[in-house]
Amino acid sequence: MADEPVLDNIPEATVVRRKRMRFSVIWIIPILAAAVAIGLAVQRALSEGPVITIVFKSAGGIEAGKTFIKYKDVRIGQVTAVTLSEDYSRVLVKAKIAKHATGLMVEDAKFWVVEPRISINGVSGLNTLLSGNYIGFQAGKSTEDQRTFSGLDDPPTIMDQPGRRFVLKANSLGSLGVGDPIYYRGILVGQVALYNLVNDGRSVEITIFINAPYDKYVSAETRFWNASGIDVSVGADGVDIRTESLAALIGGGVAFDTPAYLPPAAPAAEKAEFPIYRNRAIAMKQPDPIERRFVLYFDESVRGLSVGAPVTLYGLRVGEVAQVGLHFDTATHTFRPRVLVTFFPDQLVGRMTAKQQVENGKELLNFDTATRLKLLRQNVEEKGLRAQLKTGSYLTGELYVAFEYFPNAPKVKMDVSRDPLELPVIAGGFANIEAKLSSILTKVDNMPLNAIGTEVDAKLVPEGSKTLQDMRNAIVSADRVLKNTDATLFGKDSPAPQDLRDTLQEVTRAARSVRILVDYLERHPEMLIRGKTEEKP
Amino acid sequence: MTADAATAAQLGLMSCEACQMLSRPAAPGEPSYCRRCGEKLEFRHHGSIQKTWALVIAAAICYIPANLLPVLKTTTLGDSEGDTILSGVAFLYATGSWPLALIVLVASVMIPLGKLVALAYLLLTVQRGSITSNHERTRLYRLVEIIGRWSMLDVFVATFTVAMVQLQPLMSVAPGAGVLFFAAVVVLTMLAAEVFDPRLIWDSAYPHPNRHG
Numbered sequence: 001m002a003d004e005p006v007l008d009n010i011p012e013a014t015v016v017r018r019k020r021m022r023f024s025v026i027w028i029i030p031i032l033a034a035a036v037a038i039g040l041a042v043q044r045a046l047s048e049g050p051v052i053t054i055v056f057k058s059a060g061g062i063e064a065g066k067t068f069i070k071y072k073d074v075r076i077g078q079v080t081a082v083t084l085s086e087d088y089s090r091v092l093v094k095a096k097i098a099k100h101a102t103g104l105m106v107e108d109a110k111f112w113v114v115e116p117r118i119s120i121n122g123v124s125g126l127n128t129l130l131s132g133n134y135i136g137f138q139a140g141k142s143t144e145d146q147r148t149f150s151g152l153d154d155p156p157t158i159m160d161q162p163g164r165r166f167v168l169k170a171n172s173l174g175s176l177g178v179g180d181p182i183y184y185r186g187i188l189v190g191q192v193a194l195y196n197l198v199n200d201g202r203s204v205e206i207t208i209f210i211n212a213p214y215d216k217y218v219s220a221e222t223r224f225w226n227a228s229g230i231d232v233s234v235g236a237d238g239v240d241i242r243t244e245s246l247a248a249l250i251g252g253g254v255a256f257d258t259p260a261y262l263p264p265a266a267p268a269a270e271k272a273e274f275p276i277y278r279n280r281a282i283a284m285k286q287p288d289p290i291e292r293r294f295v296l297y298f299d300e301s302v303r304g305l306s307v308g309a310p311v312t313l314y315g316l317r318v319g320e321v322a323q324v325g326l327h328f329d330t331a332t333h334t335f336r337p338r339v340l341v342t343f344f345p346d347q348l349v350g351r352m353t354a355k356q357q358v359e360n361g362k363e364l365l366n367f368d369t370a371t372r373l374k375l376l377r378q379n380v381e382e383k384g385l386r387a388q389l390k391t392g393s394y395l396t397g398e399l400y401v402a403f404e405y406f407p408n409a410p411k412v413k414m415d416v417s418r419d420p421l422e423l424p425v426i427a428g429g430f431a432n433i434e435a436k437l438s439s440i441l442t443k444v445d446n447m448p449l450n451a452i453g454t455e456v457d458a459k460l461v462p463e464g465s466k467t468l469q470d471m472r473n474a475i476v477s478a479d480r481v482l483k484n485t486d487a488t489l490f491g492k493d494s495p496a497p498q499d500l501r502d503t504l505q506e507v508t509r510a511a512r513s514v515r516i517l518v519d520y521l522e523r524h525p526e527m528l529i530r531g532k533t534e535e536k537p
Numbered sequence: 538m539t540a541d542a543a544t545a546a547q548l549g550l551m552s553c554e555a556c557q558m559l560s561r562p563a564a565p566g567e568p569s570y571c572r573r574c575g576e577k578l579e580f581r582h583h584g585s586i587q588k589t590w591a592l593v594i595a596a597a598i599c600y601i602p603a604n605l606l607p608v609l610k611t612t613t614l615g616d617s618e619g620d621t622i623l624s625g626v627a628f629l630y631a632t633g634s635w636p637l638a639l640i641v642l643v644a645s646v647m648i649p650l651g652k653l654v655a656l657a658y659l660l661l662t663v664q665r666g667s668i669t670s671n672h673e674r675t676r677l678y679r680l681v682e683i684i685g686r687w688s689m690l691d692v693f694v695a696t697f698t699v700a701m702v703q704l705q706p707l708m709s710v711a712p713g714a715g716v717l718f719f720a721a722v723v724v725l726t727m728l729a730a731e732v733f734d735p736r737l738i739w740d741s742a743y744p745h746p747n748r749h750g
Contacts, residue, residue: 026588030595
């Protein structure tokens, strides 16, 4: 232990202060906060869509920060500011569009204000009553980006749904309007998209939209007609009332169908043009391939005879009136009604039985001109084929042209060289009755009724009263005679009743004998020849 | 307290923050604990300024989304709408209840901001060794500490509303992201106020060797 080491010169260890971390762990908190905040900001910035401007005529119900732009009921944007344009004539609506909808902001995109609407075809936009108006949106097909749009005044009637457009040509728009329904067999299948005047101002083009899958029923042969209101047609055929639906009844509409007699055709192309007919009957009428025209000169009023009125043969329709007018006779300087009728041989053939159609139809339709004229001449000159005006309806006074054979009609000669051929007429129907009635009236008028009356007064009356006196006397005498007879025949103790009873008994007996004789004769008729033979048991 | 009196730190003593007992520090490098109540004793909070700065900065960052993001999402008949605090203020003002608007504006926008500014001010002055208006700064600190716990009112109202207004499908209210940030601002400022050592305010006036940054 003696040589203990000297510890004194061993230096003291220095106390080194533990170095504190320069940065406390707590700095994680602001870094974290910053990271989250920056992350949110970045996300926000990335999700920021473009700002668009929509120009409206008025800002009905649009409020900055409250009005949204909705597409398929999804919010794709929000109005951020509503200001007036520089000339104060329009409203500029600025809206921020969601990032995901940026691609929708193309040239032909459409914007309109959705507000509650009540129309004849229904109520729409009811949800806006609670949520406030919003801006409706319809995507466009263009690929050109755009940031300024002009808003529509009315919602586009054609939402982007599958279907096709067709164009109807009409002389006038009638009661049709944008959004009016289009019916196919009573089903609502589309609507009127827009209408415009053709450039020359002489007709109207109505663009309609038929929703898929109904658009495939529109073929080149399809007929469209106006289904507006009630279609009441009063013709010689009677009264025909039709309507497509109550909405169409009040608001108007268009219906279409393809006539069943036509072969099925391929669906019509987009924007194909069609005429629009006045009503279903006209639209769906079968065209008659062969038609012959004849002219008739009547000698009576043709009031009540309208174009399209039926022409009948024995009451069956075989044609129609094509034209009603006047003919000026240069020789006599007088006017006569001139009626042009169209005769459809097909309809005539169509009335025949199937067998006859096959046997004679072709022949009848394919006569050459000479044979046809000969046949016609035969019918007119020999058989007495005549045209007659008849009343179809006494209520409306509608007339029609009836062809019938009048063998007793005065003979005529046909001039076959004229075109159209003139057929002879006979005063008919109502005109005939009228003529007869007036002739009767003339006769009645011509009777010397006054003279007859005076004569009766002067000669017949004294004579008559004398006769009457005599008659009264005669009746009194007769009365007396009858009373006497009564007393003689049926009075008390009169012989008549007893005699009558006896006589009746005699008669009864006689009748019995006769019956026996008849019975016997029935069994033995030979008795008449051979006499009565003894009955053998 | 007069300006002439020596501070505990100057005398090399530590005061207990819980029971205010003065103690001599334990051996250097060893953590000291209060003999009476067992509280950890420090001359000054360890890294107080740095920690407070961190929390204040974090709160300031959160303050931005708290005001920009919707606090409540109201869904009325399928249309949902987000409301930020400021839009709520604007709505209240626009509908004529400007006193309410003022209350919300003060309580939810200005007070959190004021707290942040106040804390930043305190930190800056301490760091720069300012020796002026120490009393005022101490009072400011106390104010920040007192207000802190009341700032959660917004969050409370929001959660309350969300719980109450659930009239599905007519109307419902859901909390927005903003409320989360708002709560974060409040919590972070409270923590910052907690971490900040008010004794630092006086240190510049009475320098002592045991100064901790």
